[in-house]
Amino acid sequence: MKISNNWLKDYIKTELKPERIGEFLTDIGLEVEGIEKFESVKGSLEGIVVGKVLTCEKHPNADKLKKTTVEVGNGKVLNIVCGAPNVEAGQTVPVAVVGTKIYDKTGSFFEIKEAKIRGEVSQGMICAEDELGLSEDHGGIMVLDPEKYEVGKNFADYFELTNDEVFEIGLTPNRTDAMSHYGVARDLYAFLSTNQLKSTFEKVSSVVLNNEGTHDFQLEVEDAELCPRYIGAVIEDVKVADSPAWLKDRLKAIGLSPINNVVDITNYILHGYGQPLHAFDADKISGKKVKVGVNDAGTKFTTLD
Incomplete structure (x- = not known):
């Protein structure tokens, strides 16, 4: 089972380092088999700067390449050979x-190394979105809004x-209470409190659902022994769309x-809470x-995939 340290901090506030938290989780029976680093964008865009294409001309030795000069701040100008069909002088670009x-x-x-490409020096790379890990788009280089992005x-x-x-927690079958971030945080808080280590725990607030509405949907449980509890709620005016970045990052x-x-x-x-849900x-x-x-x-039935 994978538990995000950032997600865990939504429920328990502590200044402990991840390595120390991992040791304490193992001590309370939630054996940590490893700790992995996660970056929403691999490399965290380190070394990528905002540049401006000053000149763009055809490469003398290659039909599909172009020679550009790109300013990257403080008056520094790089010679960059670019193969993107949409590169033009005047563009603001990631470099x-x-x-x-x-x-x-x-x-x-x-x-990225300084190199000669078909006889011309290239001192960097003008990037497309997929090369930066921002999307799957490789239709050309990423062109930025000069009003929002400052060169350099x-x-x-x-x-x-x-x-x-x-x-990475090796959870045993008897610890279903810890099959969520909230469950792990609850156990960790109990341990820290017992050992007088500073922390605070964010309890979940109760929510009352208004079940009065215009819908007439019904739930029918055929065998109450096999399924003693099944709850449904109708949510109206839902717009299916892309999730916000923070939610995507949590899941990824x-x-x-x-x-x-x-x-x-x-x-x-x-x-987050160990409660299975399905949306119809x-x-x-x-x-x-x-x-x-x-x-x-x-x-026979149709599966979700």
Whole structure:
């Protein structure tokens, strides 16, 4: 089970280092098998600066390459050979200077070095979004708004990047109470309090749902012994959209792939509080009824994937 240190801090406030927290978790029976570093953008955009393309002309020895000069602040101008079809003079762009590490999806990287490309010196790289780990877009270099981005500034200054430590916990079957960030935080707080180590615990506030509405959906549990409790709520006027960056980063840190705001919220509650959830599209439920029961062997059904 993966537990995010940043997420854990939503529930328990402590000044302890991740390594020390890992030791205490192991002491209370939540064995930490390892601690991994997580970066929302691999490399945290280190070495990427905002630049301005001063000149752009055809490469003398290659049809698909261009020679550019790029200002990167303090009057420093770099010669950069660029293969992007959309590069033009006057653009504000992200530039990887010599020494910068560019990571791919696997975590492997190559280091930007001064080199000759088809006989012309290149002292950096003008970057596309996918090369920076910001998206999958490789339609050309990333062109920035000159009103928002200042030449010479660190590109990372314009982003709220997430850096985290993730605990890999070997949870035993008898510790279902700790199968969430809240459960782990609760146990850790009890240990710290007992040992007079400074910390505070954020308790979950109770919420009252208003079950009065215009809908007429029903829940039917066929076997109360097999399923003693099943709760549903209708939420209206929901717009399915992309999740905010902070939510995506929380899920990615523990190895999940963000889907959309609705699915991501259900996963957030599951891993945050240990409460499984599933979201249905009300318009697609035939008969306006959710039935909970056991199907016969051989029953065919459509899976989520």
